[in-house]
Amino acid sequence: MPRHDPSILETWADLPGLTALVADALDELGAGAVLGTRAVAPLAPNMRVCGPAVTLRYVGVQGEPGIHRAAGASVLAGDRDLYAVASPGDVAVVDCGGVTSAVMGGLSAQWALTAGVAGCVVDGAVRDATAIVDSGLPVWSRHRTPLAARHRVEAIALNDVVNIGGRPVRPGDHIVGDLDGICIIPHQLVPTVAERCLTAHDREERLMATIADATDLDELVRATRSTRVAD
Numbered sequence: 001m002p003r004h005d006p007s008i009l010e011t012w013a014d015l016p017g018l019t020a021l022v023a024d025a026l027d028e029l030g031a032g033a034v035l036g037t038r039a040v041a042p043l044a045p046n047m048r049v050c051g052p053a054v055t056l057r058y059v060g061v062q063g064e065p066g067i068h069r070a071a072g073a074s075v076l077a078g079d080r081d082l083y084a085v086a087s088p089g090d091v092a093v094v095d096c097g098g099v100t101s102a103v104m105g106g107l108s109a110q111w112a113l114t115a116g117v118a119g120c121v122v123d124g125a126v127r128d129a130t131a132i133v134d135s136g137l138p139v140w141s142r143h144r145t146p147l148a149a150r151h152r153v154e155a156i157a158l159n160d161v162v163n164i165g166g167r168p169v170r171p172g173d174h175i176v177g178d179l180d181g182i183c184i185i186p187h188q189l190v191p192t193v194a195e196r197c198l199t200a201h202d203r204e205e206r207l208m209a210t211i212a213d214a215t216d217l218d219e220l221v222r223a224t225r226s227t228r229v230a231d
């Protein structure tokens with residue numbers, strides 16, 4: 001997969017409100033994708049991540065899980081393989097192919113942490129939410145369920161293009177996530193988006209200070225008129 005030098009994250013990955021800054025940059029560039037929390041929501045409010053994607057795609061398995069289990073069928077999960085191909089700081093992105101049972105839980109989260117994975121985005125379900133939150137691994141998912149995906153899914157692709165919330169994620173694209181949702185930055189646009197985020201952050205900080213210090217709201221409207229979308 002294509003990779004930027006990890007130092008590319010140094011200047012902007014910790015900016016406050018990062019998904020909003022990235023979403024604005026992607027909007028201006030007409031590129032990438034932004035997914036709100038109806039698609040994938042964080043398990044806890046303080047979760048945030050910024051890093052390159054490694055990807056896994058599942059499909060549903062036909063037939064009854066109990067029959068597969070009784071027949072001694074293998075569990076065809078791919079999360080451990082995904083973590084094995086990840087470099088420290090990567091974001092594990094899992095496309096569950098519409099399957100609604102849980103493809104990861106507390107054990108998987110611990111495995112991800114041990115591998116140095118920075119966070120997980122699951123278009124599908126997770127379980128053991130308390131254990132995941134307690135582990136400190138940032139995780140976004142479409143929903144949660146106690147029901148395991150074992151014998152209900154089969155891993156079919158590792159580090160291939162996947163579909164998250166109807167939008168493509170390619171290995172090496174950057175995933176930015178926080179309480180607002182996630183953004184998908186195409187690999188080649190990461191430097192441009194980083195630069196735009198820094199500029200926008202400076203502008204917003206100045207505007208925030210102007211608003212906080214204002215004593216006359218009419219004057220504030222006049223002073224900030226050029227920053228308004230419509231007047």
Ligand SMILES: O=C([O-])CC(=O)C(=O)O
Pocket residue numbers: 102103104105106107108109127128148149150
């Ligand atoms: O065991 C599973 O299938 C998923 C799970 O609960 C875990 O990773 O802890």
Ligand SMILES: [Mg+2]
Pocket residue numbers: 105106107128
């Ligand atoms: Mg578990």
